Amino acid sequence: MTTTTGQVPATARRRAPSMADVAREANVSGQTVSRVSNGRDNVDAATRDRVLAAMAKLGYRPNSAARALRTGRFRSIGVIMFTLSSFGNMRTLDAITTAATDAGYSLTLIPVPHPTKGELSVAFDRLADAAVDGVILIIEAHLLDESDVELPGGLPVVIVDSSGDERFPAIDTDQAHGARLAVQHLLDLGHETVWHIAGPGRSYSATRRREAWAATLAEHGAEAPPALEGDWSTESGYELGLELAANPAVTAVFAANDQMALGVLRAMHESGRAVPGDVSVVGFDDMSESSSFWPPLTTVHQFFGEVGRRSVEALLHEVEVGERRDDSLVDVELVVRQSTAPPRA
Structure with missing residues (x-):
């Protein structure tokens, strides 16, 4: 049969x-299919596999909106991130x-390239529209220290790489311990002091590293020389490295x-x-790439994978x-390569 409009009749549409189709295909009850769809664990492995195979064969997709109404969850996590250009x-x-x-x-994912109180609020509003169960906030700036920054109430939040907010668990690398390892290594080699190229002052991790550098000296x-502030880029390390290369008193540099540090290596090379x-x-x-710098770079290893895993674990x-996890610091380790040695006698 055809229609005057040339459209396929409703009865012919797939x-x-x-x-119910999945239940018949898998030879199980509709309740069992529902349990599998909702991720319940009270289904034995063989039955679950049979149901999943039937879903795949028939092209069945659970109705996520209906499931959210039944369970109160969307099975979705929001991530608000300060920058996508950072290695970490x-x-x-x-x-x-x-x-x-x-x-x-x-x-x-909601990137916030220029973290301000206003942009952070907009990012949370966008996630509210996207219907998420919780938020992981990767904002390294000191923005969250400001008392008038409001994070949403009632929505689980985990904060990564920030001074954070006492209302929410924070997951981070042990920035201070890493800086101490770096400075201690150079002092143990016999250097009288260590010069520091810090990250931007607004950065929480840069501040922690800078404070630990000064405290260890x-x-x-040991007298702490004036810290030089970069912007995390190789270019800033190079420019500040040229300043340090011109000072014969400089024998050890800790870059944040x-x-x-790569920029410093180039500056030192060009300066002889x-x-x-x-x-x-x-x-x-x-x-x-740090092991392929020339010389291979001594550096502090951060376990970013563990930070990410713990943040999801705490949020979920x-x-x-319904219980909040405590704050968690992920340890670091010093990787000694060929860019460090005792000072010349």
Whole structure:
């Protein structure tokens, strides 16, 4: 039969498979299909596999909106991120994505390239429209220290790489311990003091590293030279490295990240100062490329994957169990390579 409009009659349209269709295909009850669709664990493995196979064969897709009405959950996590260009942020996001997927949750990412109170509020509004069960906030700036920044009440939030907010659990690398390891290593080699190229002053992690650098020098009775402030980029490390290369008193440099340390290596090379013969250099992050710098870079290794995994674990614990996890610091380790050595006698 045809219609005057040339459209396919409604009776000829393919009906989307239903839960009942899946139940018949898998030879189980509709209740069993519902349990599998909602991720319940009271279904034996063989039956679950049979139901999932039937879903795949028929092309059945559970109605997520209806499931959210029944369970009160959307099985979706929101991530608000300060920047997508940071090595650490991207590694952390990758781990968050993997952990969320393994737990059966989707991810909605909202970048906030210029973190201000207004933009943070807009980002939360966008996530509210996207219907998420909780939010992981990766904002390294001191923005959250400001008392008039309001985070949403009633929505589970986990904060990564920030001074945070006492209302929410914070997951981070032990920034201070990493800086102490770097400075201690250089002092143990015999350097009288350590110069520091810090990250931006607005950065929480940069502040923690800078404070630990100064405190470690003070504990050893070493005078702290003026800190130089970069912007995390190789270019800023290079420009500040040229300043340090021109000072013959400089024998050891701790850069707050590997990219700035790479700039320092170039500056020292162009200025005729050998690394590590004249100047030892330590970075922070342990980028995958750091072992291929010349010379290979001594640096502080951060376990970004563990930070991402713990942040998802803490958020889902609150979403599914209703209990807040405590703050968590992920330890670091010093990776010693060929960019550090004792000072010349």
